[in-house]
Amino acid sequence: MTPTPGGVPADERDEPAPRDPGAQPERTWFAWRRTTLTFAVxxxxxxxxxxxxxxxxxxxxxxVGVLAWLGLLLTAHRRIGALSxxxxxxxxxxxxVGTLVCVLVLVVVGGVLL
Amino acid sequence: MRDRFSASVRLWFAPQRLREEGTTPDYRFSLANERTFLAWIRTSLALVAGGIAVDQFLTGLRWGVRTTVAIVLLAGAVLCAFRAVNHWVRCERAMRRGEDLPASRFPVLLAAATAAAAVLVIAVVVLGLGGR
Structure with missing residues (x-):
């Protein structure tokens, strides 16, 4: 079953909730988690x-850095909820924009700490 | 060129306007694009961590040298973060319109800058320049 750029193949469209064999939502879920962990470091x-x-x-x-981390955690939490x-x-x-703002805040924190 | 850039900037802050164009691609492609975005965000975060760490761990260097290295790393982090958003928006738009994904020189620039920085640091450490 190869995905087509225009959308899902016709035979998949009518099924209620087919699980993606490529586990794409789970992989995206982990990518968000990795990102919050990197931020924590x-x-x-x-x-x-x-x-x-x-x-x-x-x-x-x-x-302020900790607050930005909490902001990213909240963003990731909401996105992971939407992925289900x-x-x-x-x-x-x-x-x-939330992710971008959190990263930029951390850059400013790093600048202040120099 | 400038019109295209300002259109992209407007989309950074209102990506829901993307939905007015073209057709929704297979959600798996959008998720792959999202993971690429997050990978660039992590690259940016690694540069921030490097910028903060340089100031703490390279205490053998003069203050000026240390601060310059840290500022360069932090500036790289800002570039990577904005690039992450810009590239995500452009890929998402290209997929909706059924166009080719945008080509980008940014990865090669980042790779070249990283290599140049590594060579510079090796030279500084081996030759003992930049000491107190």
Whole structure:
């Protein structure tokens, strides 16, 4: 059963909720999890800098980093929820812009910690 | 060129407008595009982590050298993050319109920059430049 660029083959369309043998939703699910984990590593590094410098600015920056991580966790959580449907729709503005904003916030945190 | 760029930028912040064009592709293609987007986001996050780590672990380098390396890495992270969104939007649009996926020079630029940075760091470490 080869997928066609225009959509799913006609014989698949009428079935209620066929499980994708390629496990695409699950793989996407794991990709979101990997991304939140990678973010956590960066936040941990920022927290280490804050623990070493012990200045108000550094601690505040690390706290903002943790908030950005929570923001990404929420974004990932909502997206993973949407992936559980039979035919998940593409990412919406909330996921795309939310992810971008979280990463940019972390970059600013990294800049402040220099 | 500028019109196309501003159209892409508008789509970054309103990807739901993509749905006005063409037909919805097989959801598996969209999920593959999403995973590519996330892989680029992780590349960006790795650069942020590198930028923060340089300042902590390369303490043998002068302050100026360390900070320059960190800023270059953080700037690379910003580029990667925006590129991730831009490429996702362009691929999604191309799939909806049934066009070829967009070609991009960004991967080769990133690879070249990474290689150049690695050679530079090797030179600095071996020759003992940039020390305190």
């Amino acid at each position: 960066s936040v941990a590094l920022a927290a280490r800098v804050a623990a070493e410098q012990r200045t108000g600015t550094a601690v505040a920056a690390a706290a 449907g039979a035919r998940p729709s593409p990412m919406g503005a909330v996921q795309v």
